[in-house]
Amino acid sequence: MGDLVLGIETSCDDTSVALVDQNGQIAAIETVSQYEVHSEFGGVYPELASRAHLEAILPTIETVMAQAGAGRLELRAIGVTRGPGLMGSLLVGLSTAQALSMAWDLPCYGINHLRGHIRSVDLEEKRLTYPALVMLVSGGHTLLAYLQDQHSYELLGTTRDDSVGECYDKVARTLGLGMPGGPAIDRMAASGTARIKFPRPMIHSGYEFSFSGLKSSVARYVETHPEFVIDDVAASFVDACLDVLGAKLRRAIAQKRPASLAVVGGVAASRQLRAHMQQISEETGVSLCLPPQKWATDNAAMIALATWDYIAQNAPQELDPKPNLRL
Ligand code: KG4
Ligand code: ZN
Numbered sequence: 001m002g003d004l005v006l007g008i009e010t011s012c013d014d015t016s017v018a019l020v021d022q023n024g025q026i027a028a029i030e031t032v033s034q035y036e037v038h039s040e041f042g043g044v045y046p047e048l049a050s051r052a053h054l055e056a057i058l059p060t061i062e063t064v065m066a067q068a069g070a071g072r073l074e075l076r077a078i079g080v081t082r083g084p085g086l087m088g089s090l091l092v093g094l095s096t097a098q099a100l101s102m103a104w105d106l107p108c109y110g111i112n113h114l115r116g117h118i119r120s121v122d123l124e125e126k127r128l129t130y131p132a133l134v135m136l137v138s139g140g141h142t143l144l145a146y147l148q149d150q151h152s153y154e155l156l157g158t159t160r161d162d163s164v165g166e167c168y169d170k171v172a173r174t175l176g177l178g179m180p181g182g183p184a185i186d187r188m189a190a191s192g193t194a195r196i197k198f199p200r201p202m203i204h205s206g207y208e209f210s211f212s213g214l215k216s217s218v219a220r221y222v223e224t225h226p227e228f229v230i231d232d233v234a235a236s237f238v239d240a241c242l243d244v245l246g247a248k249l250r251r252a253i254a255q256k257r258p259a260s261l262a263v264v265g266g267v268a269a270s271r272q273l274r275a276h277m278q279q280i281s282e283e284t285g286v287s288l289c290l291p292p293q294k295w296a297t298d299n300a301a302m303i304a305l306a307t308w309d310y311i312a313q314n315a316p317q318e319l320d321p322k323p324n325l326r327l
Contacts, residue, residue, distance in 0.1 A: 002072075002073060002074045002075040002076040002077075003021055003022065003074065003076060004019045004020065004021055004027055004068070004070060004074050004075055004076060005019070005020055005021075005075070005076055005077050005078070005079055005304040005305075005307045005308060005311075006018075006019055006061075006064075006075055006077075006078045006079070006100075006304065007019075007020060007078075007079050007080070007111075007300035007301060007302075007303040007304025007305075007307060008057075008061075008078065008079070008080040008081070008093045008096065008097050008300055008303065009080075009081045009093065009113070009116070009298055009299060009300040009302075009303045010053045010057065010080075010081065010085075010089050010090065010092050010093035011081045011083070011084065011085025011086065011089055011090055011093070011113050011298070012044060012049070012085055012086060012089060012139070012140065012298060013033070013034040013035070013037075013038060013044045013049050013052075013089075014031050014032065014033050014034065014297075014298045014299070015031070015032040015034075015052070015053050015056035015057055015060055016029070016030070016031040016032070016060070016298065016299045016300035016301075016303075017029070017030055017031075017057075017060045017061050017063075017064045017300050018030075018064065018299065018300035018301040018303070018304050019064055019065075019068045019070055019074075019075075019304065020123075020301050020304035020305050020308075022308050023126070024119075024122045024123045024124055024125070024126065024301075024305050025124065026123065026124065026301045027067075027068040027070065028064045028065075028067035028068035028070070029064065029299065029300060029301050030060050030063045030064050030067070031060075031298075031299055031300070032052075032056040032060055034048075034049060034052045035179060035180065037049070037052050038179070039178065039179045043169075044086070046086045046087075046088055046089070047088065049086055049088065049089045050086070050088030050089050050091070050092055053089050053092040053093070054092050057092055057093070057096050058096070061096070061100075072104045072106070075104065075106055076106075076311065077106055077107045077108065077109060077307060077311055078097050078100055078101050078106055078107070078108040078109070078307075079097075079108075079109045079111045079303050079304055079306065079307025079310065080093045080094055080096075080097035080108065080109070080110060080111060080303070080319070081093055081110075081111055081112075081113045081116065081303055082094065082110030082111060082112065082113075082318065082319065082320070082321060082322055082325065083110075083112065083113065083321060083322030083323055083324065083325030084112075084113055084114070084140065084141075084322065084323055084324055084325045084326075085113060085140070085321075085323060086323065087321055087323045090321040090322075090323065091321055094110065094319050094320075094321055097319070098319055107311075107317060108317055108319060109307050109310040109311070109315060109317050109318075110317070110318045110319045110320070110322075111303050111306050111307055111310065112306070112325055112327065113298075113303070113325070114136060114141060114143070114325075114326075114327045115153075115306045115309070115327070116302040116303040116305075116306045117136050117138065117141075117264040117265050117302060118134050118136065118145075118147070118262065118264055118306075119302050119305045119306040119309070120264050120291035120295045120296065120299075120301075120302035120305075121262045121264060121289040121290065121291045122305060123291060123292060123295045123301050123302060123305060124292055124295075127260075127262075127289040127290075128260055128262055128289050129259045129260045129287065129289075130147060130148065130149045130150065130259060130260075131146065131147060131148050131149070131256065131257075131258045131259055132146075132147045132258050132259065132260045132261070132262055132289070133145075133146055133147075133249070133252050133253060133256055133258040133260070133261050133262070133286070134146075134147060134261075134262045134263075134264065135245065135248075135249060135261070135262070135263045135264070136264050136265045137163070137164040137165065137245065137263065137264075137265045137266070137267035137268060137273070138163060138164075138165050138264075138265030138266045138267060138297075138298075139163060139165035139166055139169065139182075139266055140163055140165070140166075141158070141159075141163050141265065142158060142159040142163040142164045142165075142209050142211070143155060143156075143157065143158040143159070143327065144156040144157045144158075144207050144248060144249075144252055145327055146252070146256050146258070150309060151309065151313060153327050155326070155327050156207040156252060157206060157207025157208045157209065157248070158208065158209065159208070159209040159210065159211060160208055160209065160210045161210055161211060161212040162210075162211040162212045162215060163211070164209075164211060164241060164245070164267050165182055165265070165266050165267050166211070167211040167212075167214060167215045167241070168181050168182040168185050168241075168267060169181035169182060170215050171185060171215060171218050171219075171233075171234075171237050172184050172185050174215075174218060174219045174222055175188075175222065175230050175233060175234065176230075182266060182267055182269070182270065183269070183270075185234050185237065185238065186238070186269075186270040186271055186272055186273075188230060188231045188234035188235070189231070189234040189235040189237070189238040189239075189272055190235075190271065190272065191231045191235075192229065192230075192231030192232040192233070192234050192235030192236070193231075193232050193235055193236075194232070194235045194236045194238070194239035195232055195236060196221060196232065196233065196236035197236070198214055198217050198218060198221070198236055198237060198239075198240040199213055199214055199217050199240065200214075200240055200243050200244050200247075201213045201214055201244065202244070203243065203244050203247045204247075206251075207248055207251070207252060209244065209248070211241075211244075214237070214240055214241070214244075218233065218237050221233065238270075238272050238273075242272065242273060242276045245273075245276075246276060246280055249261065249277075249280055250280065250284070253280075253284050253286055258286055259286070259287070260286060260287045260288070260289050261277070261280070261281060261284075261286045261287070261288050261289065262288075262289040262290070263277050263288070263289075263290055264290075264291055264296065265296065266296055266297040266298065267296075268290060268291060268296040269293050269294075269296040269297055274290060274293075277290070
């Protein structure tokens with residue numbers, strides 16, 4: 001039986017394909033980004049995204065198979081993101097995976113993208129211990145979940161409006177920084193001073209998040225302070241985000257007493273966020289698990305690793321797209 005899973009991720013604006021073994025070792029990976037396709041729109045344009053996936057998907061699969069020198073016999077299964085994501089983009093991955101699974105006579109699992117992000121902490125090296133508290137901060141999602149073990153997920157809270165990543169991207173646009181905004185904000189914030197007191201939405205209540213008020217407040221500040229210092233605005237914005245995320249985490253740690261804390265999703269690539277989480281980990285004595293920085297953003301390796309869980313659970317092979325799939 002083969003010892004690699006072929007993972008395919010096309011839920012948003014990255015076409016990614018990877019071969020990963022059961023221990024999270026990556027035999028090959030290739031990710032084609034669509035930043036250039038979408039940059040003039042200031043956001044992901046769904047029609048163009050699916051067309052770009054369609055062009056990239058087969059060459060990307062060929063590249064990855066060649067990189068690993070892998071053939072059908074090395075493969076145990078195919079795992080492909082089923083949702084959440086853009087309908088047209090998901091369909092490209094799903095139909096390609098389905099065709100390959102028929103041609104190669106392999107099982108094919110439709111994978112929840114959010115479970116993929118959670119598994120990203122175990123890529124290259126096993127890190128997560130249970131019970132775990134997981135905070136997912138990406139462009140599409142912001143949520144807090146409690147995992148009693150590898151297979152049981154309890155959703156504690158999610159965002160009522162914008163995700164953290166969306167907020168980073170929109171503030172970056174307000175400040176005239178390009179796409180993707182997150183890394184630019186992260187860089188700017190490192191050299192600024194957090195001297196502007198932006199609001200900390202919902203900091204004192206439960207596990208729900210809200211970020212649109214913070215985003216508007218930054219836009220208002222920039223409009224009314226033409227002399228604004230970009231680094232300081234970025235640093236103050238990041239400070240507000242981290243305060244909110246940190247407060248919710250501390251609350252959940254006190255209530256759930258997890259063995260470890262995992263922070264995943266694109267914004268977990270932020271150096272500021274990583275440092276802040278490290279501080280919380282040291283304060284509370286809960287060990288911190290972060291994905292390697294390059295695997296925090298969307299990639300097929302995390303989808304392939306999550307597929308191994310579906311195999312172990314003998315999960316149903318569901319290949320219909322689910323744009324609004326929940327954890
Ligand atoms: O996980 P991801 O690749 O896609 C989704 O599933 O949404 O997350 C993308 C988000 C974007 O909003 C991007 O600006 C943000 O992650 N991001 C970062 C950094 N790298 C990516 N935010 C802050 N600092 C970074 N270094
Ligand atoms: Zn993602």
